[in-house]
Amino acid sequence: MTAPTGAVPPGSPIRRVGVVGAGVMGAGIAAQVANAGIPVVLLDIVAGGAARAVQAMLRAEPAPFMHRGAARLVTAGDLGGDLALLAGCDWIIEAIIEQPEAKRALYAQLDAVRKPGSILSSNTSTIPLAALVEGRGDSFAMDFLITHFFNPPRYMRLLEMVRGPATRAEAVAAISEFADRSLGKTVIPCKDRPGFIANRIGGLWMQSAINRAIDLGLTVEEADALMSRPIGVPKTGVFGLLDLVGIDLMPHVAASMKATLPGTDPYVQGLREHAVILKMIAEGRTGRKAKGGFYTRVKGADGESLKRALDLTTGEYRESETPRLESLSLRDLRAQATHPDRGGRYLRAVLLDLLGYAASLVPEIADSVADVDAAMRLGYNWKYGPFELIDRLGAAWLARALAEDGRPVPPLLARLGEGSFYRVEAGVLEYFGTDGDYHPVPRPAGVLLLADVKRRGQPLARNGSASLWDIGDGVACLEFHSKMNAIDPDTLAMLGKSVAMGKQGAFKALVIHTEGEQFSVGANIGLALFAANIAAWGEIESMVEGGQKAMRALRAAPFPVVGAPSGMALGGGCEVLLHCAAVQAHAETYIGLVEAGVGLIPGWGGCTTMLRRWAENPRAPKGPMPPVAKAFEMISTAQVAKSAFEAKEMLLLRQTDGITFNHDRLLADAKARALAMIEGHVPPETRPLRLPGASGRAALRLAVEQQAALGRVTPHDRVVCDTLAETLTGGRRDHTEETPEAEVLALERKGFMALLRTPATLARVEHMLETGRPLRN
Structure with missing residues (x-):
């Protein structure tokens, strides 16, 4: 897995990082540096402690590493014999026991091996900076500051920074920029007071x-x-x-x-x-x-x-x-x-x-x-x-x-x-200062927040579930704002309206983004359950067809559409991203087609798109069956990528899609990507698929029966898997024939509607709505 584009800010002096102390915090900080694609040296006082910490993190949940490949960027060693490994580091982070004497003794060792101009910081949360630099020379004090991470370092966005009176401004700027853009942190300057903020x-x-x-x-x-x-x-x-x-x-x-x-x-x-x-x-x-x-x-x-x-x-x-x-x-x-x-x-x-x-x-x-x-x-x-x-x-x-x-x-x-x-005031958020005046809440250069856009004006279009905003330079942003951003008919209507407005020249590119905790948890299954309970099958089928129509329009838009997700993008939310021309994802985006968990299959083109992506994957085995097997495995088990990096490995994101570490920079990055795609943008062609037909379906059924014999598949899992197998293999088509995309979409609709009519699926949907957990029936 390659590092994200722009992992190291242009011109940054931070190219290699060292961490001393392989406890929970030190190891977690090293993992986050590696997540960003930056080589990191992790040393521990205890012999073998750093190596054991890396192995433990590979097994831990929640995972400190965003993908297993990141662990290869960590060089583990012992403080006793591997101190020289820190000589090539541009930033050394101390994360040992909270005792001033122990820290100062370590600093003497680090000062003897670190290269001139390298920056050294402590992860302390309780010890004043003045006590840490006591007895060290002026050159050390100039390169020293406090960088207080929060646990777990991968997931917590705050980094408290304390500079001393002698700390170089260049050191503060370098660490602030690196922590912001590469590690995804919001850097808050603090006074050198106990507990900081x-x-x-x-x-x-x-x-x-x-x-x-x-x-x-x-x-x-x-x-x-x-x-x-x-x-x-x-x-x-x-x-x-x-x-x-x-x-x-x-x-x-x-x-x-x-x-x-x-x-x-x-x-x-x-x-x-x-x-x-x-x-x-x-x-x-x-x-x-x-x-x-x-x-x-x-x-x-x-x-x-x-x-x-x-x-x-x-x-x-x-x-x-x-x-x-x-x-x-x-x-x-x-x-x-x-x-x-x-x-x-x-x-x-x-x-x-x-x-x-x-x-x-x-x-x-x-x-x-x-x-x-x-x-x-x-x-x-x-x-x-x-x-x-x-x-x-x-x-x-x-x-x-x-x-x-x-x-x-x-x-x-x-x-x-x-x-x-x-x-x-005049569309700008201001705070009351200690001087008695109001001041604009500052935003770092390159940060674009939808909340700020919304304070400055009215939407281009709006309904109860989504709004369309002008974010400047000819780019619009479609925002979902239903509960948990679940997709309902209003959401689909606004998707269709946004594409129509773009075609009419209202904007040149579209970004789909929300600043809520979740991008979208998928279709509004509560609405589907209500409709099923009153036997409004025609309304449900219209919503499924409407979703497919909206996704196809998104994919065929004559202007670039860029998805900018963070948090959960599940089910229908995932399908929205699958139909975008490109995605700029926050690193902490959790994507998956999870419909099987509620006894359904993807109905808005998720099956079709995953078949196509696995068929076009240059690293996948050739032939009609391998893409079907991969898509079947992912969808039937409701797999969810635990980071944007894992989503690339699962082809839920393309290798060309971007990853942003700092959540506050996501919209600006997505907008820049959309602008760069305008010239020469051509929607992708719709080509037929070659699917294995009845023989492939038989193979998938056999695999499911084997899992059932081991007790890993429930009775209703078998029903869902059988419906999914028929959809992915092309229904009644023979493996010698090409299957038009429209036929696979029709199979999706048919399978979705058939499953929703079963009591077992309705029980799963009801249980999920009541408990938030899947029912194994």
């Missing part, structure tokens, strides 16, 4: 959420429900998050913050030891990595996995309960935080702790509220940063609530008065 605020939030839950007598389920959806935090909440990261880390973080912060800091003042948590740690109940934490699972009498939750009073597990607080039924954050039940009192107390603290820390930890909000969104996966949360509550309300509680009102909050931390 994200862990300083996030640590206070977790500490407050635990203290207040215990004080107010909340269950862990109630606390997590209030500390998730209402404030835009992932569904783990706080106790679930601690289970995920490890409960035993809490005392270490607390000790570090206590040692480095003044005793008057609210973080230090709120530090408390809870007997129930100390007991959990002593008994090894430290979370998911051990034998349970605040939550655990046990097997019931019938073998079913049952969830248990910790009683914070007794320290014993009980059956997990669904929270019934009235405050949770409300949808307005301020209404929830002022509700008189214990949930409302809890939410108010934690929000006052969190938001009052965050407002007091600017400009101590960062120069702007925009940087703080970005750090919390990207480092903790929050939907809203603390200042965005303040705007949701009302800054004046928060100031009054703090005063009513006898707490100090932070100067920045008092200065804001009745205003808000963010506003839109």
Whole structure:
């Protein structure tokens, strides 16, 4: 697998990277560098530790490597005998134990072998930069900074950067550019203060959420429900998050913050030891990595996995309960935080702790509220940063609530008065600065965000599920915005309208992109289930035919259409991409034809396109059967590529399709690709396929029967596989005849409709909608 185009920014001095420390963080950082196609040296203090770390990462889930070939770019060695390997590195990252003495001793070794001008950084999250460079020379200090990655380094987009007073501007610029474009990070400049931004605020939030839950007598389920959806935090909440990261880390973080912060800091003042948590740690109940934490699972009498939750009073597990607080039924954050039940009192107390603290820390930890909000969104996966949360509550309300509680009102909050931390002025998003004026939220050069485009004007066209936007230079962007971007008749109608408008000269190229978490989870199966339940078969067949028509129009557009996906592109979402002239994918794009999981087959040209791609693959064996076998294997098992690189290996993306690491640069990269394709663009020809017919179908059936004999195929899997086999092999056509594409599309429609009429498929669809998991019936 080749590296992505532009993996190293043009003119970048970073061509080879070294990482010292092969623990979870160090190894993960090395893997992400290799993912970008950059050679990396990974050394560990323990003999053989780096090599073992690489092998462990190849087996790990979620995978640190985006594709197995990336591991070949990692050179593993031992600090004792392989230190010289770092001599050729342009950037050396230290990721060893959080002890200043150990780090400084390592720096002396690194300074003796590193080449002049190479950059050295620490991945520390707790030690001040001044303490790290203590005793080192001026030349070392000029080349040194802190680069704090978040775990896991592949998936977390935040990189906190701290420069010292002597750090060269060129070093900061080189690492910022490389981390942005090659590693996909949003680089946030931080002040050299304990915990920097994200862990300083996030640590206070977790500490407050635990203290207040215990004080107010909340269950862990109630606390997590209030500390998730209402404030835009992932569904783990706080106790679930601690289970995920490890409960035993809490005392270490607390000790570090206590040692480095003044005793008057609210973080230090709120530090408390809870007997129930100390007991959990002593008994090894430290979370998911051990034998349970605040939550655990046990097997019931019938073998079913049952969830248990910790009683914070007794320290014993009980059956997990669904929270019934009235405050949770409300949808307005301020209404929830002022509700008189214990949930409302809890939410108010934690929000006052969190938001009052965050407002007091600017400009101590960062120069702007925009940087703080970005750090919390990207480092903790929050939907809203603390200042965005303040705007949701009302800054004046928060100031009054703090005063009513006898707490100090932070100067920045008092200065804001009745205003808000963010506003839109003349279509530009602005933030309130420490100088009392509003300033545009900065965007790095080359970043184009659809959110900014939408603030500046109205769509070219819109309906309930999709909108068409002018993104400049004669390029339009089609955005899906239904729930999970599921594709419904409105989506298909807007696809058709976009192609028609392009033909009429409204734009010269089209990008299909959304800034939601998912590109598209596929067709709206809930709508299909409803229609099936009322026997509206004609409506369903019209939607299938409409989807095929929209995809064919997309493929035959006389102008370039570029798909720009990130997140999940499944089922119908995958089929949209398969019919684009090109794709510029975010590296974290998960693509697959997953219809078999709900008892169906692809009905919008997915079967047809995969047959064609495998038939045209120069590395595939020749003849009609190999393409059919590959497509059958992928579709029948609902395989999903776990990265854009894997999607290329599976031919869900072409080798010529592009990969962008930084999500914020995806739309700009896709637009540039579309512009470059305008001149001389010609839609692909539609040629017939040569399929194996009845003999191929018999071979596929035999393979399925063999798997069934091994217990790997369920009864309804056999029905789905048989329908898929008939479609992929060409139905009644003989292997000596060519099969027109229209016939394969007709077989797709026929097979889709036949399967949807079966009770077993309807059961699968209903189960998926209710649980989010496939039913094995």
